[in-house]
Amino acid sequence: MKVTVFGSGYVGLVTGACFAEAGNNVLCVDIDAGKVARLQQGEIPIHEPGLDDIVRRNFEKDRLRFTTSAEEGIAHGLFQFIAVGTPPEEDGSADLSHVLAVAETIGRHMTDYRIVVDKSTVPVGTADKVRERIEQTLGERGVKVEFDVVSNPEFLKEGAAVADFMKPDRVIVGTDNPRTAELLKTLYDPFTRNRERMIVMDVRSAELTKYAANAMLATKISFMNEIANLAERMGADIEKVRIGIGSDPRIGYSFIYPGAGYGGSCFPKDVKALVHSASEHRFDAELLRSVESVNKRQKELLFHKIKAFFEGNLAGKTIAVWGLAFKPNTDDMREAPSRDLMEAVWAAGGKVRAYDPVAMGEAKRNYGDRPDLELVAKAGDALDGADALAIVTEWQEFRSPDFDDIRDRLRHPVIFDGRNIYEPSLVRSFGLKYYGIGRGERLVV
Ligand SMILES: NC(=O)c1ccc[n+]([C@@H]2O[C@H](COP(=O)([O-])OP(=O)(O)OC[C@H]3O[C@@H](n4cnc5c(N)ncnc54)[C@H](O)[C@@H]3O)[C@@H](O)[C@H]2O)c1
Numbered sequence: 174m175k176v177t178v179f180g181s182g183y184v185g186l187v188t189g190a191c192f193a194e195a196g197n198n199v200l201c202v203d204i205d206a207g208k209v210a211r212l213q214q215g216e217i218p219i220h221e222p223g224l225d226d227i228v229r230r231n232f233e234k235d236r237l238r239f240t241t242s243a244e245e246g247i248a249h250g251l252f253q254f255i256a257v258g259t260p261p262e263e264d265g266s267a268d269l270s271h272v273l274a275v276a277e278t279i280g281r282h283m284t285d286y287r288i289v290v291d292k293s294t295v296p297v298g299t300a301d302k303v304r305e306r307i308e309q310t311l312g313e314r315g316v317k318v319e320f321d322v323v324s325n326p327e328f329l330k331e332g333a334a335v336a337d338f339m340k341p342d343r344v345i346v347g348t349d350n351p352r353t354a355e356l357l358k359t360l361y362d363p364f365t366r367n368r369e370r371m372i373v374m375d376v377r378s379a380e381l382t383k384y385a386a387n388a389m390l391a392t393k394i395s396f397m398n399e400i401a402n403l404a405e406r407m408g409a410d411i412e413k414v415r416i417g418i419g420s421d422p423r424i425g426y427s428f429i430y431p432g433a434g435y436g437g438s439c440f441p442k443d444v445k446a447l448v449h450s451a452s453e454h455r456f457d458a459e460l461l462r463s464v465e466s467v468n469k470r471q472k473e474l475l476f477h478k479i480k481a482f483f484e485g486n487l488a489g490k491t492i493a494v495w496g497l498a499f500k501p502n503t504d505d506m507r508e509a510p511s512r513d514l515m516e517a518v519w520a521a522g523g524k525v526r527a528y529d530p531v532a533m534g535e536a537k538r539n540y541g542d543r544p545d546l547e548l549v550a551k552a553g554d555a556l557d558g559a560d561a562l563a564i565v566t567e568w569q570e571f572r573s574p575d576f577d578d579i580r581d582r583l584r585h586p587v588i589f590d591g592r593n594i595y596e597p598s599l600v601r602s603f604g605l606k607y608y609g610i611g612r613g614e615r616l617v618v
Contacts, residue, residue: 412611476514
């Protein structure tokens, strides 16, 4: 089948590459000429395990192409996927300008029937706006062309995006047109072979499903962080509590890890957007507002612990930071807790020496050259002469370090573990001080 994908970011590029891998003929359109040029050279602009191979293979077989020409894209695919960004506005609402710009372009160039598929995360009612924008543009051209607008929110996880797309838990399709649902079913069939995974529903329910899923996951994280903060004050160990509650199948073990707060390009903005949408419907989404404020507080916690350890004075101190990406296996630093920590350390007059296995380029792009940030090539290099070590991302390579080496290289032998990847008693047996999240010891003044 012929597929066009607007937006070659984390979602668009994975979507395009995986559809091509299944044998479809895919054209990816992006307005970022630099990105398109890199993709045409076989250079993958993001870190996503397994993506390089798929992109290269399908590019070589001519099943996956990249262009900046929207016109070419609209002429190409029966399916016109919209996978552009929907960043938050100042008031927390989702910025739909990119989505609607694509809709307008489709209306401007469409000559035959097209299925416009919203894959971007968009508020309930956006498919109606996309439809109106296309109709309006067609009207301005004085032409009549049939089209459908479908909601098909994406649930892939950065860091496991290819695997998630290839073997989705579910494919949500929002449409009231059975024929369109059938066509999408054919497109998705190769990814849902062992059992039916497509769930067809009305458009609005599909749009809300995506927000509800992310809001639920963010709620689990904030809930666990809330209990961790209690554990810290009550002398309990949240890791024991986690195992204790996770064993209840109604609760389960996934997504109940306490830590330095959730970040990334999705949870923060999607929770905010849902709170904002609720207010537009004159409803106070009280629970979700709390999820957000608990998370904001949690992202500040590591800094407060470090500051308390140094008795309120971080001026001239250097903090070694392990992990910059918002989670392992990605280079994405959007709303990453590492940023809150580093920015707070800088504001307090301290310096940061940081290492991340793949996000160093992103760190440089975000912060450029500044005297209070040193990016180093190896985890160990961050330690020399640093006053403390903070673990912010739970990369596998940080899990079994040489604790003797850490102790010897740090000026103050202390680890602030924002992801609870170490066993406190083990770390302490090496003569290091250890502060995790919710592990029964309170260090905030
Ligand atoms: N990143 C994730 O893990 C994830 C998961 C599920 C859903 N989503 C949702 O998917 C959407 C895209 O997210 P992302 O992380 O891939 O974003 P991204 O910022 O990585 O990529 C967006 C791309 O769209 C391009 N673009 C913007 N306007 C365009 C236009 N008019 N025509 C063509 N291209 C255009 C940009 O240049 C950019 O390359 C968002 O709504 C996001 O909430 C993201």
